[in-house]
Amino acid sequence: xxxxxSSLTLLASLAVALTGTAVGxxxxxxPEDADQxxxxxxxxxxVPIALTAYACFALAAWKAFRLLTTRGDRYDLESYTGVxxxxxxxxxxxxxxxxxxxxxxGVWWTWSSNQLVLFLVLFLFYCAYFMLRFSIEPGPRRERIxxxxxxxxxxxxxxxxLAIRLASDFIHPTVFTRDGPQMTGEMFTAFCISxxxxxxxxxxxxxxxxxxKRTDANLRELRxxxxx
Numbered sequence: 001x002x003x004x005x006s007s008l009t010l011l012a013s014l015a016v017a018l019t020g021t022a023v024g025x026x027x028x029x030x031p032e033d034a035d036q037x038x039x040x041x042x043x044x045x046x047v048p049i050a051l052t053a054y055a056c057f058a059l060a061a062w063k064a065f066r067l068l069t070t071r072g073d074r075y076d077l078e079s080y081t082g083v084x085x086x087x088x089x090x091x092x093x094x095x096x097x098x099x100x101x102x103x104x105x106g107v108w109w110t111w112s113s114n115q116l117v118l119f120l121v122l123f124l125f126y127c128a129y130f131m132l133r134f135s136i137e138p139g140p141r142r143e144r145i146x147x148x149x150x151x152x153x154x155x156x157x158x159x160x161x162l163a164i165r166l167a168s169d170f171i172h173p174t175v176f177t178r179d180g181p182q183m184t185g186e187m188f189t190a191f192c193i194s195x196x197x198x199x200x201x202x203x204x205x206x207x208x209x210x211x212x213k214r215t216d217a218n219l220r221e222l223r224x225x226x227x228x
Contacts, residue, residue, distance in 0.1 A: 081206055093123075
């Protein structure tokens with residue numbers, strides 16, 4: 001087994017262990033919220049998933065920047081994989097957020113909430129990335145255009161994040177303030193472990209998908225080279 005495969009196996013095992021620990025902390029250690037009760041526990045999943053989506057989009061933008069500045073072919077697939085993982089976690093953010101809103105506040109969605117709409121815009125912007133990418137023939141031109149798109153899109157991440165931080169409505173109550181986390185020590189510990197588990201899981205998924213895409217690209221090049 002290669003070093004890369006060994007490290008990936010180790011990381012995957014750690015992600016599983018952290019996920020199990022997070023589930024235990026959420027349901028058996030962290031107390032129920034005084035206002036929302038049991039439904040508040042989805043907070044420990046929803047918020048880390050949203051932060052992970054932001055991280056994936058930021059990673060995609062960094063890889064896109066590296067492609068544009070170094071012309072390294074490897075960065076195209078890395079940026080593409082980052083966008084793909086970001087859209088997966090972005091979709092999960094919308095789903096878990098809607099479930100939480102319905103359980104706690106009686107609404108699935110409200111168009112009057114700027115932070116919800118901004119995150120939806122961010123999500124749809126990156127969904128459009130795939131339509132752009134696959135409308136162009138493979139090659140350096142597609143790589144450059146995709147990189148520019150991914151790089152521009154990351155500007156929406158701080159806008160979306162700040163909209164949630166500045167919001168004062170019932171959909172996104174502010175939990176982290178200048179005075180620190182507005183939760184008990186058990187709640188904060190459960191949140192941190194859940195965040196670490198989901199982030200590590202996303203990284204493992206990124207590595208697995210990237211390895212599969214590189215293998216597919218190598219096989220495609222080999223078939224083209226052997227074609228009569």
